Amino acid sequence: MTGERPAVLQLEGITKAYPGIVANDGISLDLRHGEIHTVLGENGAGKTTLMGIVYGLHHPDAGRILIEGREVDIRTPRDALGLGIGYVQQHFSLIPTLTVAENLVLALRGGGVRASIREGASRVRDLSERFGFEVEPFAVVGELSVGHQQRAELLKALAREVRILVLDEPSSVLTPQESAELLAILRRLADSGVGVILVSHKLEEVLRVSDRITVLRRGRVVGTVDASQSSRNRLAEMMVGELRPSIAAGAAPRPERGTALLEVVDLWVGSDRGGHAVQGVTFSAHRGEILGIAGVEGSGQVELTEALAGLRVPDRGGILIEGNRVVRHNVRAFQRAGVAHVPADRLGTGLVADLSVAESLILPQLADPAFSRFGLLRPREMRARATALVERFDVRTAGIDVRVGSLSGGNQQKVILARELSASPRIVVCCYPTRGLDFAATLGVQGEIVRLRESGAAVLYATVDLDELLAVSDRILVLAHGRIAGELPVGEASAERLGLLMGGAAA
Amino acid sequence: MNPRASGLHWLRLLTPVVAVALAFVTVAIGLQLAGADPVHAFERMASAALGSPFALSTTVVKTLPRLVAALGIALALRAGLWNIGAEGQLYVGAIAATGAALFLPRFPFPLLLLAGMFASMVAGGLYAALPGVLRARRGVSEVITSLMLVYVAIQLTNYLVEGPWLLPGTTFPASPIVPPESRLPLLVPHTLLNAGAVVAILAVALTWIMMARSTFGLQLRAVGGNERAARASGVPVARTIVLAMVASGAMAGLAGGIEVLGTRGRLIEGFSVGYGFEAIAIALLGRLQPLGITLAALLFGALDAAGAGLQTASSGVPSAIVQITSALAVVYVLVGLGLIQRADRRRSAREAIAAAHAMPVARGATVPSGDGGAG
Numbered sequence: 061m062t063g064e065r066p067a068v069l070q071l072e073g074i075t076k077a078y079p080g081i082v083a084n085d086g087i088s089l090d091l092r093h094g095e096i097h098t099v100l101g102e103n104g105a106g107k108t109t110l111m112g113i114v115y116g117l118h119h120p121d122a123g124r125i126l127i128e129g130r131e132v133d134i135r136t137p138r139d140a141l142g143l144g145i146g147y148v149q150q151h152f153s154l155i156p157t158l159t160v161a162e163n164l165v166l167a168l169r170g171g172g173v174r175a176s177i178r179e180g181a182s183r184v185r186d187l188s189e190r191f192g193f194e195v196e197p198f199a200v201v202g203e204l205s206v207g208h209q210q211r212a213e214l215l216k217a218l219a220r221e222v223r224i225l226v227l228d229e230p231s232s233v234l235t236p237q238e239s240a241e242l243l244a245i246l247r248r249l250a251d252s253g254v255g256v257i258l259v260s261h262k263l264e265e266v267l268r269v270s271d272r273i274t275v276l277r278r279g280r281v282v283g284t285v286d287a288s289q290s291s292r293n294r295l296a297e298m299m300v301g302e303l304r305p306s307i308a309a310g311a312a313p314r315p316e317r318g319t320a321l322l323e324v325v326d327l328w329v330g331s332d333r334g335g336h337a338v339q340g341v342t343f344s345a346h347r348g349e350i351l352g353i354a355g356v357e358g359s360g361q362v363e364l365t366e367a368l369a370g371l372r373v374p375d376r377g378g379i380l381i382e383g384n385r386v387v388r389h390n391v392r393a394f395q396r397a398g399v400a401h402v403p404a405d406r407l408g409t410g411l412v413a414d415l416s417v418a419e420s421l422i423l424p425q426l427a428d429p430a431f432s433r434f435g436l437l438r439p440r441e442m443r444a445r446a447t448a449l450v451e452r453f454d455v456r457t458a459g460i461d462v463r464v465g466s467l468s469g470g471n472q473q474k475v476i477l478a479r480e481l482s483a484s485p486r487i488v489v490c491c492y493p494t495r496g497l498d499f500a501a502t503l504g505v506q507g508e509i510v511r512l513r514e515s516g517a518a519v520l521y522a523t524v525d526l527d528e529l530l531a532v533s534d535r536i537l538v539l540a541h542g543r544i545a546g547e548l549p550v551g552e553a554s555a556e557r558l559g560l561l562m563g564g565a566a567a
Numbered sequence: 568m569n570p571r572a573s574g575l576h577w578l579r580l581l582t583p584v585v586a587v588a589l590a591f592v593t594v595a596i597g598l599q600l601a602g603a604d605p606v607h608a609f610e611r612m613a614s615a616a617l618g619s620p621f622a623l624s625t626t627v628v629k630t631l632p633r634l635v636a637a638l639g640i641a642l643a644l645r646a647g648l649w650n651i652g653a654e655g656q657l658y659v660g661a662i663a664a665t666g667a668a669l670f671l672p673r674f675p676f677p678l679l680l681l682a683g684m685f686a687s688m689v690a691g692g693l694y695a696a697l698p699g700v701l702r703a704r705r706g707v708s709e710v711i712t713s714l715m716l717v718y719v720a721i722q723l724t725n726y727l728v729e730g731p732w733l734l735p736g737t738t739f740p741a742s743p744i745v746p747p748e749s750r751l752p753l754l755v756p757h758t759l760l761n762a763g764a765v766v767a768i769l770a771v772a773l774t775w776i777m778m779a780r781s782t783f784g785l786q787l788r789a790v791g792g793n794e795r796a797a798r799a800s801g802v803p804v805a806r807t808i809v810l811a812m813v814a815s816g817a818m819a820g821l822a823g824g825i826e827v828l829g830t831r832g833r834l835i836e837g838f839s840v841g842y843g844f845e846a847i848a849i850a851l852l853g854r855l856q857p858l859g860i861t862l863a864a865l866l867f868g869a870l871d872a873a874g875a876g877l878q879t880a881s882s883g884v885p886s887a888i889v890q891i892t893s894a895l896a897v898v899y900v901l902v903g904l905g906l907i908q909r910a911d912r913r914r915s916a917r918e919a920i921a922a923a924h925a926m927p928v929a930r931g932a933t934v935p936s937g938d939g940g941a942g
Contacts, residue, residue: 078912371799391801401799409799412792419785423800426782436781479800 065092066128068255069114069224074123076109081468083109084120085279091224091255096246098258098266098287101276102299102470102499107259108150110276111226114257115147116140127223138172146217148227152209153216156202160184160195160212167216180219187218191248206356207238211245218249225249228259235356236526236559243269261299263292264527275299299499318347320383321518322368322487327377329360329367336375337363339542345487345518350509352533352550353522354558360542361522362404365491368520369401370394371409381487395424398486402476402493404522406469410476413465417457418446420464421479453478454504470501481508488512491522506532526555538562579907583852583859586899587866590892597891598884608877608884615876616869624758625875628830630868631763632657632822632839636846637864638774639691639818641855645778646811647791652698652713653819654843655720656691660820661827662724663690665732665742665834668749668827679748684766684824691820692813694720699812703805709812717843728836740836751829763829770818775857777814787811819843848897854904867893 069091076084083106091097099107112118114125116134124131127143134140140147154163165180175183184197193211195204201212210230217225227246231239246269250256260266266273267287275282275298282298322345331337337360345351355361366372368379373389380386381397394401403409411420422431422442431442446460455474457467464475473495481488488509494502509532513519523529529536536553538546538561546561595605616626636653643650650656667686668679698712725740732742751762778784786807789797798804822842827834849867853860874889 369799390803391798392803395801403799407796408793409795412789412796412800414792415785415789419788420800423785423789423797423802426785426802432782435783436776437785439780 065094067091067126068093068128069257070124070126070129071110071114072124072126074110074113074120074125076106076113076118076120078466081466082279084113084123086123087276087279087281088123089274089281089284091257092271093223093255094250094253095271096250096256096258096269098260098270098273099276100260100263100266100273100295100299102261102501105276105299106279107261107276108228111147111228111257111259114140114224114226115145138170141170141220144221144223146220146222146225148210148213148217148225148230150228152213154201154209154212157200159198159200160204160215161197163201163212164197164216164219167219173220183219184215187215190252191245193245205238206358207234207241210234210238210242214242214245222254224255224257226257226259229261230258231260231262231265235563236555237563239265263295266295267292296499318349318516320344320346321381322520323378323380323383324368325378325380327364327367327379328375329363329372330375331360331363337542338367338374340377341539341542341544342377343537343544343547345520347516347518348513349534350513350519350521350532352529352536353520353539354526354529354536354562355522355524355539356562357524359539359562361524361539362491363542364539365401365489365520365522366403366409368394368489369399369403371401371403395483400480400483400485400488402480402488402490404491404495406472406476406495407465411464411472413463415464416461417450417455417464417467417475418443418460420475421446421449421460424479425483449478449482452482453508454501473505474501477505477508481512484515485512486517488517488519490520492524493521494523494525494528502528526558529558530555579854579904582903582907583854583863583896583900586903587896589899590895593895594888594892598888603884608888611876611884612870612873612889615874615879616872620755621758622872622876624755624760625872626865626869627764628759628761628868629871630864631767631829632826632842633845633849633867634767634861634864635770635822635825636819636843637849637853637860638770638857639815639822640846640850641853641857641860642774642777642787642818643811643815644850644855645784645791646787646808647794648699648702648808648811648815649710649847650695650698650713650812650815650819651710651847652695652715652717652843653815653822653846654839654841655713655717656694656816656819657823657826657839657843658717658720658724659694659823660687660691661823661834661838662720662727663687663820664749664824664827665745668745669732669743673746673748676748679746680751680828683745683749683828684821687820687824687827688817689820691823692817695812695816695819696809699809702812703808713812721837724834725836728834732834742834744833745828749828750832751825759830761829763825766821766825766829770821771857771861774818778857783807783810819846822846845893848893852897852900866896 067090072088074084074087087110099110101107109118113120116136116139119135125134126132132143134143161177161181161184164184165175165177168175181197184195187193188195193215195208195211195215201209204212230242234242243265246256258270267290270287272284273287273290273295274284275295277299325342327338327341328336329338341364353361363372367374370389370391370393378385386393407413422445426432431438431445443460450457450460453474455471455478457471464472477493494505509519509521521532530550530553533550536548536550536558537544538558540562598605598608615622617623636657640650640653664683664687667683671679671682673679674682694716695713697716698709701707701712702709728740728742733740734743754760754762754764786802789800789802790804790807794804826838831838845867849863850860852863870889870893874886877884877886
């Protein structure tokens, strides 16, 4: 729709490689004044790397960046700021104990501009009015809701005059209502002339808000299309290369609910930041069901699932596995009781980056005489097993001796899934299991999980992605602020209803 | 495919050699500037460390305690633990070996020796277990606790050799000579080379097996790499930490045992001039690999022997230059390895580009094969 408008940013042949992977391979795209241009791709497609290059976090191995037709060399974020590029990263970089205005002033200082708190506050008010942020300048950031914290983050990026605004997966932490509001703000920003680059892998959101969409696959541009002339299926096809049916849609028969395999009674789990992340939660998960756990980030999903995997010792309450109360809260006890765990934080909790792929896959089974004898490893058996798992779970790696930390995020996740799901667990506890996985791999993971359900396992499936939850679950539990805000059979759940419950509304 | 099949791997192996050469060059320049004759000094050093069978044996026996203690340091470091207290464990091991040799019944030859060696390992291991348990259970930094225990061990040694174990009628702070049944025998007459060298070689082999081929070694590396992920994978983290410290301390203790039962024949006040501390530098210089550590320890042993040569030869060159040389070597190695790592990243990035261009994009965009029953 904006064919005549000049480009504010042009990327030409951007190439960036890391050991074992070419993250960006000759990427070219242009961003026009006043457009929302979405960079769409499966995770691992190279989106975040590309944006890091635009913001001076990485330096490209080859290629040119032009801003308003002039070639620029962006070596640091400070260079980027100087050129009028604002960047809102996936994770907030606000100081929670300071006010919105103070955070904004700090951001200005970081860019070499001195400003008083009063000037900061008036800038917040000014932007707030122009674009509908509705953020109070003297609110303490830590006391804001996640949605408003994100707006504060956005305000921070807009502290200086920006021509180009980059947002990396901005809606991943938001409820559906919050992300709709955010997208409205972005539209107003674009209308004021700012070029907005939105990084996303959510098709519906992308189609709704973008002017143009550039699809990346494996570090290369598949194509750039006008949003108005595209469709969900077409984009999905571009992302994946070929379209596959969703396992979703309740297609799989849901077996009768069986006996309770996992019972949780009045469970209280501490948070790393003090206080309780899980507050008196009671529920049960049954043989042959997938119990979805909905919630926004920070609602207690991580702590709950970690407690159910033995990684966190609950402060109060009980966990019963097949009717037996768990007394030893350590991972091995849970593993022996048949619990598998796919943790939320891939490199923080899931994997030891410096181990090889083979070593990572075998780590929980070291005591198994199939892989060790008299305390010594059996390399041949270990490697055979690792090779089989790599094939079965389609881990793309240069070999099983490669450092697991050098794989792409999606492939790291596949290693974790291979390790955890291959042991035929009775109970599977997953938190964000498909985060960072591409379209095809997501379906693969969900397929594995459905198969486990059919073989009689109880699956706990915590995610922030409601579409995914609705597609996979038999029953959905909504967590809000560490408590159960509601429980719905999937037939009665809708994204909207779940969204309201996630935000803390009464059931 | 094989990550080692690159020229950089060889460069990495070559780094310590280049670093050592550079260290000598640096020292030579320094000597020249100070008005001394570096060639003459180096000749003296070489002859004291390598010039005769006796000189060579001096180098070897000076290598042994450093080598074995450094193996221990490397084991702990693999688990992410800084066992700064190897020096203390070494002293405790020496005390235990001396005690066993002096006070156990006089078993025939290899038995009393083995008992002494075993005692040194147990004592060193238990002494290191203390910081290990505190770290595993209470999160207390093993750096501080193990370091503080060094002084306890040194003072305990001093107390013993100045008091209860002092030979009546003498003043030299040392225990009596241990009985011959407990000694590591000389391997070559008229040299210092004793069977401690064999023990050290066994220790190198054992360490390699532990690190690279044992389940314990894998758990060790998992904990060292990411404690939280190791725990999430079901690795018994606390036990691994304690055992890593025990293994580390046992090696350091054995180093003390070799010193008493082999080289010196008795416990002497201040016999270790910081072997346990030098071992840290040696472990790093050897890149935590048992073979690398062996070479690094030989270098330090040779320099120590060379320094002794300078002292006796009145060459006008202070023997401190050997310490400067070894310190410079460690610094150069660390710098060199850092540079290689950077080059490596760039290179593998280039290779990845080439590989990606050789392969069509669409390849492999498939769902994991659906043989669900296989799990």
